[in-house]
Amino acid sequence: MNKAWFPCLLLSISLVFAVDPPLETYNVDRSSLSVSGVSSGAIMASQLHVIYSSRIMGVGIVAGVPFACSGGTLAGLATCMKTPSLESVYTFEALVSSGALFGNVDATYHMRHDKVFIFNGIEDSVVHPGNGPNIARFYEHFIHDSHNIKKVFNMHTEHCMPTDKIGGPCTVLSKTNFLNNCGYNGAFEILNFIYGGHLRRPSQNTTAAGELRKFDQAAFFAAPPITYSLDNTGYIYIPSRCLDKSHKCKLHVALHGCAMGRHYINEDYVKHGGYNEVGEINDIIILYPQVTPITLNPYGCWDGYGYTGALFATNKGFQEEGLRRMMKQVMGGW
Numbered sequence: 021m022n023k024a025w026f027p028c029l030l031l032s033i034s035l036v037f038a039v040d041p042p043l044e045t046y047n048v049d050r051s052s053l054s055v056s057g058v059s060s061g062a063i064m065a066s067q068l069h070v071i072y073s074s075r076i077m078g079v080g081i082v083a084g085v086p087f088a089c090s091g092g093t094l095a096g097l098a099t100c101m102k103t104p105s106l107e108s109v110y111t112f113e114a115l116v117s118s119g120a121l122f123g124n125v126d127a128t129y130h131m132r133h134d135k136v137f138i139f140n141g142i143e144d145s146v147v148h149p150g151n152g153p154n155i156a157r158f159y160e161h162f163i164h165d166s167h168n169i170k171k172v173f174n175m176h177t178e179h180c181m182p183t184d185k186i187g188g189p190c191t192v193l194s195k196t197n198f199l200n201n202c203g204y205n206g207a208f209e210i211l212n213f214i215y216g217g218h219l220r221r222p223s224q225n226t227t228a229a230g231e232l233r234k235f236d237q238a239a240f241f242a243a244p245p246i247t248y249s250l251d252n253t254g255y256i257y258i259p260s261r262c263l264d265k266s267h268k269c270k271l272h273v274a275l276h277g278c279a280m281g282r283h284y285i286n287e288d289y290v291k292h293g294g295y296n297e298v299g300e301i302n303d304i305i306i307l308y309p310q311v312t313p314i315t316l317n318p319y320g321c322w323d324g325y326g327y328t329g330a331l332f333a334t335n336k337g338f339q340e341e342g343l344r345r346m347m348k349q350v351m352g353g354w
Contacts, residue, residue, distance in 0.1 A: 040253050043235040045352040046262055046305055052270035053347060054214045056080030056137070058181045058198070059147065059277025063324035068273070068343060069134070070116055071335050074126040075354065078135035078214030082206060083144055083179050085151045086112050086158045088333050090325040097325040104150035113161045124334035131162040135214045136169045139206065141177030143191045149173060170213045175204065182206040185224060186292045197288040198280050207294030211272060211304060219302045228296035230259040237310060240345040248328050248338040249317040251281065251310035254346065255290045259300045269303040271350055273343070278321040281310045307350060309343055
């Protein structure tokens, strides 16, 4: 073979096996860790919060169902989504309390001062809006001050992540990317409530002047991430003032819903969900883990019913442990 071909051959090989850069560690206030999600991402956000409540201080739940509502089956999840009147909130509370006794979730007293933001749209045709009050009752059992739970149940929105400038009509199910223009900045409202109500609100002219980066998500799993329906690639948005790591920042994990990962909508959620602009002007790093579809999970949902195993809603869950490692890496400790 002509030696002139060697450089081209090596370049081709390197492109085939190229991986995203590693997730870096930043200057993060470890007491500032929060999570949120929409749809299945809301289910996972609640699971992460309950499981790691000694580390996570706030959660935003958009179009979700109560913790462990599915009972570990897809049929159970479907029932929760459509018929919240059949849900036993007391059972969910007891399950968490017993899980804490067995060490499957953190002690429940860690939740007593946390902030919880709950959003369920009146027009939601995918997740019955009656789930919102049930989620609130679940958290009222563990959180001492009712002012730490914000309930938004009066907006005429479909099943979506509500924004104030991006997406389709608010009351129409937008299967293109599930981002709806409702004149309501859901990302800001969530983060502002979680972090005390004093954040700067983005204007229509605010730009995300920091960096949206891909990272090697596969590095956080012992087996190939596809085993757990997780993508090899994740995203992280680093605000301008957080880039050089001299300025202390907060960390928020934003979890997409079913059919909202990059496999389905490319980078719509990570670029246009509203979080980056809020993070930019308030020094909040946004971590965007990604799910990818598999046979057991054809729509790329986070595990809220047990497709990764019976321990899916515990600290032994495969997805939860991988997410914990990502958060630990960004913060430089746990």
